[in-house]
Amino acid sequence: xxxxxxxxxxxxxxxxxxxxxxxxxxxDLRQPGWEEKLRGNEVVVHLVGVAHARASExxxxxxxxxxxERVAQAAARxxxxxxxxxxxxxxxxxxxxxxxxxxxxxxxxxxxxxxxxKWQAEQALGxxxxxxxxxxxxxxxxxxxxxxxxxxxxxxxxSGLPLPFRSIRNRRSFLYLGNLVAxxxxxxxHPRAAGxxxxxxxxxxxxxxxxxxxxxxxxxxxxxxVPFPVALLPSRLAGSxxxxxxxxxxxxDWRPPYGVDEGLARTAxxxxx
Numbered sequence: 001x002x003x004x005x006x007x008x009x010x011x012x013x014x015x016x017x018x019x020x021x022x023x024x025x026x027x028d029l030r031q032p033g034w035e036e037k038l039r040g041n042e043v044v045v046h047l048v049g050v051a052h053a054r055a056s057e058x059x060x061x062x063x064x065x066x067x068x069e070r071v072a073q074a075a076a077r078x079x080x081x082x083x084x085x086x087x088x089x090x091x092x093x094x095x096x097x098x099x100x101x102x103x104x105x106x107x108x109x110x111x112x113x114x115x116x117x118k119w120q121a122e123q124a125l126g127x128x129x130x131x132x133x134x135x136x137x138x139x140x141x142x143x144x145x146x147x148x149x150x151x152x153x154x155x156x157x158x159s160g161l162p163l164p165f166r167s168i169r170n171r172r173s174f175l176y177l178g179n180l181v182a183x184x185x186x187x188x189x190h191p192r193a194a195g196x197x198x199x200x201x202x203x204x205x206x207x208x209x210x211x212x213x214x215x216x217x218x219x220x221x222x223x224x225x226v227p228f229p230v231a232l233l234p235s236r237l238a239g240s241x242x243x244x245x246x247x248x249x250x251x252x253d254w255r256p257p258y259g260v261d262e263g264l265a266r267t268a269x270x271x272x273x
Contacts, residue, residue: 003188004038006071007047011145015177020185038078043188045084046071051114060117069124076130083131084187087122089139089243090115095235098171101242104197132194134187139201139243143177144270154271157216157223164228165209173201173243176263179256186252193252201243204260208237218268
């Protein structure tokens with residue numbers, strides 16, 4: 001199977017090109033002539049997107065929506081059979097009750113510009129004729145090369161500074177990069193993936209204090225967790241965000257190949273290196 005990958009130099013793209021064991025054509029959408037490179041590929045895995053919190057509405061529209069639709073239209077013209085689109089759980093919303101996870105059938109309720117742009121892109125893709133569409137909505141993805149909030153948390157845990165997490169009682173779903181790569185390969189290959197919107201997670205949900213402890217174990221540190229008023233902490237630390245990936249496992253007969261501790265250990269090894 002030949003697969004055209006957009007965003008091949010990004011966090012997920014580098015791992016997919018290296019680890020998927022498929023015949024990959026890296027696609028640079030900034031270079032002229034990328035449309036011609038689509039020919040001869042059976043599948044497009046579309047990873048390009050803007051996620052920066054400070055990006056403007058126009059920038060989200062330009063990259064996450066309009067460019068995504070352009071890639072799909074070019075793929076259809078080139079005879080590509082399937083497009084696998086990496087969206088975001090933010091299409092579902094920003095938080096869940098501690099006992100009620102997001103499911104693929106939930107009514108989309110994006111709360112920020114990024115989430116709205118991902119939902120608009122999904123809708124735009126659904127209007128492109130001639131392509132099998134597979135949408136994957138992951139939660140926070142961690143692994144070697146991770147940036148943003150997860151990297152900041154690693155630095156804090158490694159520093160040994162007191163962390164105000166002890167009073168938090170929440171549950172959150174995460175997805176190790178290697179598990180996402182394995183799932184994207186499955187989405188590219190499996191006949192039952194066509195037309196599906198699929199949620200993904202490692203299969204073990206963690207509280208913020210438990211994540212800090214498990215990450216500390218991977219880093220060889222024992223984090224100092226201190227009590228702090230939960231109401232004063234940001235929701236991304238204190239709130240719950242759960243993902244029910246049972247349909248993904250059932251439809252694709254798929255299980256995450258890596259457990260949380262192995263994923264954290266590999267991420268910590270990259271960080272220490």
